Amino acid sequence: xxxxxxxxxxxxxxxxxxxPAAQAADFSGKTIEWIIPFRVGGGSDVWAxxxxxxxxxxxxxxxxxxxxxxxxxxxxIGGNHFHTRARPDGLTVFGSSGSTSFPYLLENPxxxxxxxxxxxxxxxxxxxxxxxxxxxxxxxxxxxxNFGRELAYASQGATSLDIIPLLAFEMLGLNVKAVxxxxxxxxxxxxxxxxxxxxxxxxxxxxxxxxxxxxxxxxAVPLMSWGVLDADGNIVRDPIxxxxxxxxxxxxxxxxxxxxxxxxxxxxxxxxxxxxxxKAMWLPEGTPDDIVQAYREAAxxxxxxxxxxxxxxxxxxxxxxxxxxxxxxxFDQVLQVPAADKKWLINWLKEKYDVKLD
Amino acid sequence: xxxxxxxxxxxxxxxxxxMLLCGVVMGLSIGILPGLGGIVGMTILLPVIYGMDPHSAxxxxxxxxxxxxxxxxxxxxxxxxxxxxxxxxxIMDGYPLAKKGEAARALGxxxxxxxxxxxxxxxxxxxxxxxxxxxVLAFGSPELFMLALLGMSMVGVLSGNRPIKGxxxxxxxxxxxALGDAPAVPExxxxxxxxxxxxxxxxxxxxxxxxxxxxxxxLLIKGRAISETTTLGKGWLDGVKDTLKHKFIVLRCSVxxxxxxxLPGLGGxVVDWIAYGHIIQTSRDxxxxxxxxxxxxxxxxxxxxxxxxxxxxxxxxxxIPGSGSMAVFLGGLLILGIQPGPSMVTENVDLIYTAxxxxxxxxxxxxxxxxALSKPITRLTVIPFSYLAPFMVLIITFACYQATRSWxxxxxxxxxxxxxxxxxxxxxxxxxALIGYVLSDNLETYLxxxxxxxxxxxxxxxxxxxxxxxIVFSVGMGxxxxxxxxxxxxxxxxxxxxx
Numbered sequence: 001x002x003x004x005x006x007x008x009x010x011x012x013x014x015x016x017x018x019x020p021a022a023q024a025a026d027f028s029g030k031t032i033e034w035i036i037p038f039r040v041g042g043g044s045d046v047w048a049x050x051x052x053x054x055x056x057x058x059x060x061x062x063x064x065x066x067x068x069x070x071x072x073x074x075x076x077i078g079g080n081h082f083h084t085r086a087r088p089d090g091l092t093v094f095g096s097s098g099s100t101s102f103p104y105l106l107e108n109p110x111x112x113x114x115x116x117x118x119x120x121x122x123x124x125x126x127x128x129x130x131x132x133x134x135x136x137x138x139x140x141x142x143x144x145x146n147f148g149r150e151l152a153y154a155s156q157g158a159t160s161l162d163i164i165p166l167l168a169f170e171m172l173g174l175n176v177k178a179v180x181x182x183x184x185x186x187x188x189x190x191x192x193x194x195x196x197x198x199x200x201x202x203x204x205x206x207x208x209x210x211x212x213x214x215x216x217x218x219x220a221v222p223l224m225s226w227g228v229l230d231a232d233g234n235i236v237r238d239p240i241x242x243x244x245x246x247x248x249x250x251x252x253x254x255x256x257x258x259x260x261x262x263x264x265x266x267x268x269x270x271x272x273x274x275x276x277x278x279k280a281m282w283l284p285e286g287t288p289d290d291i292v293q294a295y296r297e298a299a300x301x302x303x304x305x306x307x308x309x310x311x312x313x314x315x316x317x318x319x320x321x322x323x324x325x326x327x328x329x330x331f332d333q334v335l336q337v338p339a340a341d342k343k344w345l346i347n348w349l350k351e352k353y354d355v356k357l358d
Numbered sequence: 359x360x361x362x363x364x365x366x367x368x369x370x371x372x373x374x375x376x377m378l379l380c381g382v383v384m385g386l387s388i389g390i391l392p393g394l395g396g397i398v399g400m401t402i403l404l405p406v407i408y409g410m411d412p413h414s415a416x417x418x419x420x421x422x423x424x425x426x427x428x429x430x431x432x433x434x435x436x437x438x439x440x441x442x443x444x445x446x447x448x449i450m451d452g453y454p455l456a457k458k459g460e461a462a463r464a465l466g467x468x469x470x471x472x473x474x475x476x477x478x479x480x481x482x483x484x485x486x487x488x489x490x491x492x493x494v495l496a497f498g499s500p501e502l503f504m505l506a507l508l509g510m511s512m513v514g515v516l517s518g519n520r521p522i523k524g525x526x527x528x529x530x531x532x533x534x535x536a537l538g539d540a541p542a543v544p545e546x547x548x549x550x551x552x553x554x555x556x557x558x559x560x561x562x563x564x565x566x567x568x569x570x571x572x573x574x575x576x577l578l579i580k581g582r583a584i585s586e587t588t589t590l591g592k593g594w595l596d597g598v599k600d601t602l603k604h605k606f607i608v609l610r611c612s613v614x615x616x617x618x619x620x621l622p623g624l625g626g627x628v629v630d631w632i633a634y635g636h637i638i639q640t641s642r643d644x645x646x647x648x649x650x651x652x653x654x655x656x657x658x659x660x661x662x663x664x665x666x667x668x669x670x671x672x673x674x675x676x677x678i679p680g681s682g683s684m685a686v687f688l689g690g691l692l693i694l695g696i697q698p699g700p701s702m703v704t705e706n707v708d709l710i711y712t713a714x715x716x717x718x719x720x721x722x723x724x725x726x727x728x729x730a731l732s733k734p735i736t737r738l739t740v741i742p743f744s745y746l747a748p749f750m751v752l753i754i755t756f757a758c759y760q761a762t763r764s765w766x767x768x769x770x771x772x773x774x775x776x777x778x779x780x781x782x783x784x785x786x787x788x789x790x791a792l793i794g795y796v797l798s799d800n801l802e803t804y805l806x807x808x809x810x811x812x813x814x815x816x817x818x819x820x821x822x823x824x825x826x827x828x829i830v831f832s833v834g835m836g837x838x839x840x841x842x843x844x845x846x847x848x849x850x851x852x853x854x855x856x857x
Contacts, residue, residue, distance in 0.1 A: 040404055041404060041685060041692075042689060045689060046689050046692045046693055049405065050408075050693070071557075071762075072553075072556060073556040073557060074539070077553060077556070152811060157542070157544050158544065179807055179810045179811045180543060180807075181541060181542030181803045181807045182803075189676075190676055191498075191499070193495055196498050196499060196807075196811060197811070205697060209698075314695040315695050
């Protein structure tokens, strides 16, 4: 009998102990503020608004998930706001993009946010495809082997996502003049069509809609994709353009050996930050594990939802979304870029484009 | 052709019509509130359209954005405050008309012009879709730079009583526009370590600071109603007749509106000034401009409604927004799962025609509602200003705070307001400063790109030479006529002082 009472007390105590934890991860009647450091209607805003109703459906207690746009300073203002203001109660989350990760990686002194301290919930990859003007006589990457003419690329700026194409061109030994000042990839593509520039890249979604028609008309030749991350952290061909070599393959075609060294290491880290896990949702430093767990489970359920998969197909480029551990592993590759490689890149930006980062 | 009428069927379904009507009513309200324009309207509506069918969502969004340039005439004419950035030029003559007690006439003319301009924009959008691509591609960065320069020089020379003052004021505007992040290099200018200045001073703050604030201060100093006479005048039918009489002005300015809307990167805050500048330059009798010439109302109003039709062209065909509100609309398209681009013409042509019909219909409904409501709203002008002022200050402050929702907005508003008041006192044309501000980013970016890409060769491109000749000609004419006009000293200076 005593034993029964004893175990009963134990059970009650265990329940009592377990209760607060179970309560903490219930968001009934709460509103979750999702800070997006970009303007309404931008890519990250659309991404968040596509996710929000599904997260609302699967988070425990069905809280309202409200997107709060906080644009400015190339997303640094919103990031810093999250860093200084967000409490670890699961009610404030942050949506980052490549443009948020880059100043962080480049150690911009204005950046206060620190991804190493946050908990990632899920991440969305994208891809990029480079193409060239057919008048130059280039039919594929093979033809770039002995190509010496000067090319022009319409760029938004040397510290933007354009680090990836610019460094890729550099690694392939192409003589590309970056013309700065374009407002994004859209105007860049128009400049390509106008003949103002003759080499360009687009994210995969835009490539499918806007560049494939050009290729059919013989006005553009696809060269390579940046590639995507596989489960082991290698860069492989982009499933959306399976016939095109990825950048590491293009490098091999040109030089006959696999890419290595600081340029490639830096390129890879930035490629993952800019494309491989381009957009991610974060919980602030010190968030209790049960809240993190609740979020990650909800994200897993969202991604498995057939209705959401249609959204992914239609609006997010069709790439598999990453939740929880998978996202963490991928982003760790960004965080663990060796200091020496990073330094090499910062120095390259300074030497080649006269970029001062402080 | 069949798709055109199929889409009309879709547009006329009750569900869609209701959405369109909601959009129109909302657009009219946003237009009346100073400082709030298409960008704010689109931003408010964006979360609503998630999961909506694209045709209904188009009704809502396009219905809203189409009528903002219709109703934003109310504050421009009656209070001398731009209702949105697209009707800043309407103040130049609309406000003096209201002071003379002819507000109803100005509004009648404006709404009719808006209606015709808007319909014209929809028509052009229909016709141009098949041939739009080569047109957009003809304007490279050097040509866009010259266009921006043309816009600035015209306003600089025409908006003041002395061309040199106008050009200097435009220069001040360019300098204000240069604050914050540089458009082409990763550098921040004159931020003094203040986060707020990193993105520069927002357009809403500059516009309201330069125009609304000084107006309120002066009216309070004078201490009487906006209208100097107590009679409203029955003129709004006269206004309609005025517009119909000047049908060629309406037509020409609608063309200007479509072209400006259509060129990516120029945007809505320029269109009214270009139309206004054009009408002064092409008129023989220009003594009354700036003192209440009805043509000065008709021109910008027909252009600013026409620009929405033009602005939809690059948005649909290239995924490049022609203006700020179109940029948000673009985001809306993505939420609806539509990827704009050249394939739109083949895959979603029904949607394009839905957009066109919605645009046309919204303009008709918007103009009708505005005329119907003009009487009660016009009464506002006879209220003593000291009663209105606190409310207007509130609206202006609120509108400014919407820009970035930071305290910096309010500080910047105050500083811009003081600058605007000083400029007004000393007869420096504020419109020129504003246009300089608006265009500074374009000027710098396109010049930077042109020089990087072509070296000095960009100067020899045909388009650049043609546009350059037009600039020299228009500036020369402006200076010539103004010196001639000043010589007899016929009293009453044109432009800023009269406004």
